Every structure is written in structure tokens, then in C-alpha cells.
Amino acid sequence: MSLQKPSLPRGTRDFGPGQVARRQYIIGIIRRTFERYGFAPLETPSFENLSTLTGKYGEEGDQLLYRVLNSGDFLSDVTPEDFSGGYRKVTPKVADKGLRYDLTVPFARYVVMNRHQLTLPFRRYQVQPVWRADRPSKGRYREFTQCDADVVGTDSLLCEAEIVLMIHEVMTALGVPYVLKLNHRGLLRALYQTLNDPAPETDLYVALDKLDKIGWDGVTQELTGRGFQPEAAAHLQALLTQATFTFTPQAMAAEGALRELRQTEAGATASAELGAVAEMLTDSGFGGWANVQLDLTLARGLSYYTGCIFEVLVPGGGVGSVSGGGRYANLTEAFGMPGLSGVGFSFGIDRLYDALEALNLFPADLDTLTQVLVVHFEEPATRAAALRTLAQVRAAGFSAELYPEPAKLKKQFAYADAKRVPHVVIIGPDELAAGTVKVKTLATGAEQTVAQADLLATLKEM
Amino acid sequence: MSLQKPSLPRGTRDFGPGQVARRQYIIGIIRRTFERYGFAPLETPSFENLSTLTGKYGEEGDQLLYRVLNSGDFLSDVTPEDFSGGYRKVTPKVADKGLRYDLTVPFARYVVMNRHQLTLPFRRYQVQPVWRADRPSKGRYREFTQCDADVVGTDSLLCEAEIVLMIHEVMTALGVPYVLKLNHRGLLRALYQTLNDPAPETDLYVALDKLDKIGWDGVTQELTGRGFQPEAAAHLQALLTQATFTFTPQAMAAEGALRELRQTEAGATASAELGAVAEMLTDSGFGGWANVQLDLTLARGLSYYTGCIFEVLVPGGGVGSVSGGGRYANLTEAFGMPGLSGVGFSFGIDRLYDALEALNLFPADLDTLTQVLVVHFEEPATRAAALRTLAQVRAAGFSAELYPEPAKLKKQFAYADAKRVPHVVIIGPDELAAGTVKVKTLATGAEQTVAQADLLATLKEM
Numbered sequence A, B: 001m002s003l004q005k006p007s008l009p010r011g012t013r014d015f016g017p018g019q020v021a022r023r024q025y026i027i028g029i030i031r032r033t034f035e036r037y038g039f040a041p042l043e044t045p046s047f048e049n050l051s052t053l054t055g056k057y058g059e060e061g062d063q064l065l066y067r068v069l070n071s072g073d074f075l076s077d078v079t080p081e082d083f084s085g086g087y088r089k090v091t092p093k094v095a096d097k098g099l100r101y102d103l104t105v106p107f108a109r110y111v112v113m114n115r116h117q118l119t120l121p122f123r124r125y126q127v128q129p130v131w132r133a134d135r136p137s138k139g140r141y142r143e144f145t146q147c148d149a150d151v152v153g154t155d156s157l158l159c160e161a162e163i164v165l166m167i168h169e170v171m172t173a174l175g176v177p178y179v180l181k182l183n184h185r186g187l188l189r190a191l192y193q194t195l196n197d198p199a200p201e202t203d204l205y206v207a208l209d210k211l212d213k214i215g216w217d218g219v220t221q222e223l224t225g226r227g228f229q230p231e232a233a234a235h236l237q238a239l240l241t242q243a244t245f246t247f248t249p250q251a252m253a254a255e256g257a258l259r260e261l262r263q264t265e266a267g268a269t270a271s272a273e274l275g276a277v278a279e280m281l282t283d284s285g286f287g288g289w290a291n292v293q294l295d296l297t298l299a300r301g302l303s304y305y306t307g308c309i310f311e312v313l314v315p316g317g318g319v320g321s322v323s324g325g326g327r328y329a330n331l332t333e334a335f336g337m338p339g340l341s342g343v344g345f346s347f348g349i350d351r352l353y354d355a356l357e358a359l360n361l362f363p364a365d366l367d368t369l370t371q372v373l374v375v376h377f378e379e380p381a382t383r384a385a386a387l388r389t390l391a392q393v394r395a396a397g398f399s400a401e402l403y404p405e406p407a408k409l410k411k412q413f414a415y416a417d418a419k420r421v422p423h424v425v426i427i428g429p430d431e432l433a434a435g436t437v438k439v440k441t442l443a444t445g446a447e448q449t450v451a452q453a454d455l456l457a458t459l460k461e462m
Helices: A017-036 A058-064 A080-084 A087-094 A104-113 A158-174 A185-195 A201-208 A211-225 A230-239 A249-253 A257-261 A265-283 A349-358 A380-395 A409-418 A429-434 A452-461 B017-036 B058-064 B080-084 B087-094 B104-113 B158-174 B185-195 B201-208 B211-225 B230-239 B249-253 B257-261 B265-283 B349-358 B380-395 B409-418 B429-434 B452-461
Strands: A047-049 A097-099 A122-131 A143-152 A179-184 A244-246 A292-295 A308-313 A323-328 A342-348 A372-374 A400-402 A423-426 A436-441 A447-451 B047-049 B097-099 B122-131 B143-152 B179-184 B244-246 B292-295 B308-313 B323-328 B342-348 B372-374 B400-402 B423-426 B436-441 B447-451
Touching: A017 A122, A017 A143, A017 A158, A017 A349, A047 A104, A080 A087, A080 B080, A104 A122, A104 A143, A143 A158, A143 A349, A158 A179, A158 A265, A158 A308, A158 A323, A158 A342, A179 A185, A179 A265, A185 A201, A185 A230, A185 A257, A185 A265, A201 A211, A211 A230, A244 A249, A249 A265, A257 A265, A265 A308, A265 B380, A342 A349, A372 A380, A372 A409, A380 A400, A380 A429, A380 A452, A380 B265, A409 A423, A429 A436, A436 A452, A447 A452, B017 B122, B017 B143, B017 B158, B017 B349, B047 B104, B080 B087, B104 B122, B104 B143, B143 B158, B143 B349, B158 B179, B158 B265, B158 B308, B158 B323, B158 B342, B179 B185, B179 B265, B185 B201, B185 B230, B185 B257, B185 B265, B201 B211, B211 B230, B244 B249, B249 B265, B257 B265, B265 B308, B342 B349, B372 B380, B372 B409, B380 B400, B380 B429, B380 B452, B409 B423, B429 B436, B436 B452, B447 B452
Parallel strands: A179 A292, A372 A400, A372 A423, B179 B292, B372 B400, B372 B423
Antiparallel strands: A047 A097, A122 A143, A143 A342, A179 A308, A244 A292, A308 A323, A323 A342, A423 A436, A436 A447, B047 B097, B122 B143, B143 B342, B179 B308, B244 B292, B308 B323, B323 B342, B423 B436, B436 B447
């Protein structure tokens, strides 16, 4: 065994104590919200058969899948011809498992495998890491955590309304400013039909999705490059002079681009659906109207979604979208179970973390893990008293430690400082003889001496 | 994309809602106990560089490591000579990462990489899945979860005493009967020295470790087969006529095999250490003496441990040990940082789960996720009332759902039954007109009608 300087694989991270506490803080808020809305937890294995994963994420996704080398002699099925045929030919023979790439495909696989036991509609949430062999960069990791919630087996727009409610509750509980952007596949289709141009529909969405980054000049260039008539591009820009609307029942009924889009059947249906969602939010006493926008240029995941689409941004957070989702018509079709509609969304923990950190929104006390340090003195009688006290403090629910050795006081206090322990309890020979305890609060330097019997009450007061 | 019947990789499992709730119940108790003892959480990446993992788990462990295929053209460095040289030659060129095999090596790697920032002694806990390409069997999975707690940077026997306290607290909180077996490397060494036989020391431990399974005849045969004199084997058996002792300060001071083992230096030191642990437990008011045994035949992990050794069994649980650990002298030596002593232990969640299930010890209400189902009626006014009520019930902290569609009552109640929702809230046209709410408790069939304003108080009472 040779000595080595250890390192982490690129794109992965350790989470030390403070980071885990902050991540658990975010995950706890999301988890409790999901559960209050009746979503039940699901966990799936970290690796799946590659037959489950491949072909579900497009060609680019297939390349980003992490494959797990078969155990034992993984070359046993590889012929010299395979070998000279290159790695694409060899891959399926040396790896039959891959790491989870998202939480949606494993969920679909689970629903199909358990379809006879599941009660529909089925609401599940899932908080687990996923892995992608992407090029690492700021905010983009090879291992990151997703928090998904989906309802399958119902077309009810109540689910869409509840997604808006849950996003509002989570972002409000985190104290983070947000913008929730909404759109509907039917409005995009109506946009395409209104342009009345034979160029391919999806090319419109691809171009529109870039508006944020490239502006109208860029979108126009992109569209004409993809075969749209300059008139169509101009019509689009004129139509979308106002592309975002406050999402209230009143605004939904008002004039503007929406009025023109409602002339098509797709647009009329989509507009009615969004109106129904807004109405249910009103009945629910929704308090986040100011944060929600209908954005006709939002075109994410269009190959997949069939109804409402969601995206959540954090202004000033320095990250992309922290949440997104939408309705899909055919979650489980690839596994031979067509016609199962659903709607779902996902929070990205890592991006939420970065946004909260950038905006300095984490509560200050998340760093406090140990609440009480008991000082360790040399004399056996003081140690016995310390152990007795320690047991009492822990039994009362406090997180507490006895410094493991009778080290110099300075060293024990430095340890408490470094661990940000708020209170140090001292039972030296004098205190022991007097039946007292000294409690020192490190942040202020304040010291108080109390009767041993009053220690727990004193700590609870603090 | 061809249709396919999906399946799970062998040795892996989905955890549905009830199972996740039960696993979280166990993990929650362990986590809260670790935190009350001042252990801080750490999370490390799911894959590590293979240079970090290989050579740490013995030859068998290396074979059980899951390797992650390099991305892109993984064959680019493989020559035809490598290929004809077989898979062992090819492995290091096609995979440079491996899945986490345990939580100890990543912890050691973390300590070394962060040694300049860490305050010693460092107490960390870690709850994460690990992966082993083992042959799956009952209770043995390829993905399973470990819960480790370690203290590094101190020799204090307080850590050993606190491990006993934590095991007792966790097993007591879970309500599961247990036997905690203790031994000490020094007592095993003393045993070997007392036999005064030139056969290799580790062969004694290997044989002794099998006593449970093969009995004394088997151990004698194993020892003589490994070169021990028949007299040494007979001496061993005589010495260990009584091999287990109640672990109290009194029993530690008493006669028997311990007296003979204390004649050697290793035995005297070990015995004094165990005595000190027992004394600290006494001072801590330890209440689990009846569960703790000193077992001179316990010889687990001997290549690794250097002081106390722990193992926890659940009588009648139908599983092997559910927890184990010990003191080690050189956690980080393989990473170029010698002399860092520590002590740690681990709970196996999957085995604890199986034991609790076998003994029927899970609390009954873990299956309840949604506490209240609100019935969905056709009339718009009743839906508005339902949505308002739903928002209030959730704001009060209950987990609640509105059935997503105005389906037949029978269907809505069947859904509540299947999800084990305890209470169904009904606001039909009659109730709406009367300003009342009907609450039905499914377990008893009891129904009560209360004023709308009293609903939350009624639910809280239930």
C-alpha cells in the first residue's frame, strides 16, 4: 500500500458539518411541505439496469450516463472484433448498470413495476442524488441532489394549483425572493399556429427558449436561419411585445397577446386551464400573486411536457432556475404502460443552497451542533460529577460533550470556540465542594454560578 | 425506443412510502442520538478515485468494489496487448472511479484533506449508502445504508464509554432487545501469549471467530490444522470454559480467565482499560448493564482494531450483528498521516429494519402519511369551501389532501382507505348551507358534525 495524497473526483464535493446542516435545513423545509400536501416518500436504487435508462434522455443524455463496470471478468463477452470496433461497440458488453440520471425515469419504472399495488392517483416525492458526466463548472456538479414531487393518474388541474402553493410555501419558509414563471404548451402551440409558417414547430420553441440570452435580434436570426419567414419572426416579436403577465384571474381574462392566442383551439383550452388554476389559487387564499408571472416565452422541456410548465428563479441568487416542472401525458409509455398522465416538479438543492448563501439567508444558528461543553478536570471526583452532569444535560435533550481529556483549560475553551459551542459548564473542585456549577457563555463572556440542581433550568432559559 | 418490462438490478431494492417512513424512523433515532453526543454530520461523494479505495479492503474487498466506467472513449488508452492480457490488466485503464464501499475510508480521506482546518478531537457521523458487488442473499444487499460515528484525535476511553451509552440509547429508543458484546485486542493477545504456541497469532483469531458456528470441536480441528499443538487447543478451551462475563466493575475485578490473562502485560493493560470504561459508565448512571457482556471469543476486524471491540446482536431478530466497531491506532496512515488514533462504530440500517420487522416493533402510525382527506364535490361552491378548508388544515400543520376530482364518494373513500388516511372531512351542499363540517374517522366509522370554525380544534383533539 503506497502513500498517496488523496483527492476528490472532479465535479464532486464533501459536505462538512456546517454544509450538511444547511442542506438538511433546505431539504427539511421541502420534505415537510411535500408531506403536508399528501406526497409520500419513495427511494429507488442508485443504479438501474441500463435498459431502463438508455434512450430516455436523448442522445446527449445517454452520453452523460455513468455506467458501472460489470463485476468479475467484464471482458468475457468482448471479442477482438468488438474491441477493434471501438468503445461504443464494447460498452453494452462491459456494463449493464448505470447510475441514476434523474428521479423521473426511476419513478416511472417503479410505477410500472408496482402498478397492481398502487392506489391512483399516486403522489410521491423523492429526495436523492443523481449523477451526470457533465463538464463541471460553477454551480454544475457531477453529483447533485434533486427533490421531485409528482402526482400521476389524474388530469385534475388541482395538482397544478398545488404545485404553485408548494413552491410559494417553500420559498417563503426559506425567506428567499423568487419569481415563478408559468406557461402552457397549448399557448406555445397557439403561438406557432398564429404565425402560420410551415417551418417546424419545435424550432420556434428552441429559438424562443434563448430569448433571455440572445434578445429579439438573436431570436429573429435564429428563426430565419431555421426557415421561418422574416414576416413570421416580426409577427412573433410584435405579438410578444408584452410577453409576461401577472398571473391573476383578472389578468388572464384581459386583452393583449392572450386574446389573439385564444382564437386557436389550443390557445383557448390552455387559457381556460390556466384560468382554472388561478381560480383554485384564489379559493385557497393564495398569498403569492406578486411572485407569479405568466411568461409566453417560457419553453422548457417542450419535448416532454404537454400542459402547464413551471420555472422558478431567484433574483440576485446568481444561479439559474432553482425549480421547474410541468404536466406530461405519458410518463410510463416507454415501459409499456401508456396513457398515464401526471404533473410534477423538482427543486435543485445545490442551486437553492448557492442562492441562499449568495443572499446570506441561512439562519445563523445552523452552525451550532454541540450546545454544551463540560470541562474535564484531573481529579477523579470532578470527572464523576462531570459525567453525571453530562448524562443529565443530554437526557434533557441538549447536545453536549465532555472534553475527552483533562487538558489545559485554554485548550478546552479553544475547542469550544472552534466548534462554536455556545455554553461551557465548569464543575471544578471548588464548585464540587460548594454543590454549584459555573456556566460560561462564550459569545458574551458572561459567567454565572448556579446550584447544581438548577443547571438544566438555567440552560433551558438560555 | 422499444417497449420493455422493467426490472431492478439484482441485490437492489425500491423503498416505497411505508418502507421509507420506517427507515427514516430508525435513522432519525440514530441521528438524534449521535447529535446529542456532539457528533457532527459529514457527507462524502458516492464515488471516489480508485486510488483512494483500492488496497484498503483486502483482496476480496477490491474484487467487490463497483467501478465506474470512464466517460467518453474509455478504450482510448487500452492497447491490443492490454486487451489480450485480460480484464485485470484493462481495469485500471477503463475505470478511475469506484463507488463508496464503506464510510471509514472516505472519512479518513476527508480528515487528511482537511487536516489543517479540523479541530481535533473530531467527532463525525455519516449516514449514507454503500455498494458492494457481493452475492445477494437474504439480508445481504448490493446497496445498503451504514450509520457510522467516529472520534479521531484522542485516546480517551471516554469515547468507548460513550459508544456503549449511545448503543444503549438507540436500542432502548427503538424498543429492541439487544446484547452488546465487548472485547479488547489486548485480551486476545494475552490469550495467544498464554497458549505459548509458535503458530501464527492471527490464526488463533480466525479460528476463535468461528466458535459460534462450529463449536469447540470445530475450533480445535481448525487450530490443529493451522499448526497449533493439541495441548494449546485444549488449554484454550479450558481457559474459556467461561468466556462471557457480565460487564460490571465488579465482574471485571473478579476471578476466572481474566485473572490468568492479566498475568501478561497486554492483558493487564486491556483489563485496566475495560475497567476504566466500566467505571465511567457507572458515573454516567448507565442503565443497560444487563445487556452488556465481555466476550473473550469476540474477534471481529482484528487486522484493523487495536483496543476495545464492540458487536451488537438482536436475539430473535433473525439477522447477524446490527452494530459493531472498535478502536484503531492508524486511521489515516494509508494517506500519509500516521499516528491518528480513533474509535468508531456503525449501525446497519437494513439489518435493524429486518430485526424490528421480525419482532413487530415498528410503531403502528408510521403508515399514516396523509392525516386528512377532504371530499371533492361537484358544485363549484363546495369546491371553494373545500379548498379554503384544506388550506387551513395544512396551515395548522396537518398533512391533508383534497381528492383531485369530484368522483363518486365510494371511490374517494376507497382512496382514503388504501392510503390509511385516518380522517375524512365532508363539506357537501348541506354542510355548506349549515356552516358545518362532517368529520368521519375511518377506523371506527364514527361521524361527527361540527361548526366550520371548530374543525381545527376537533382535528387536534383527535
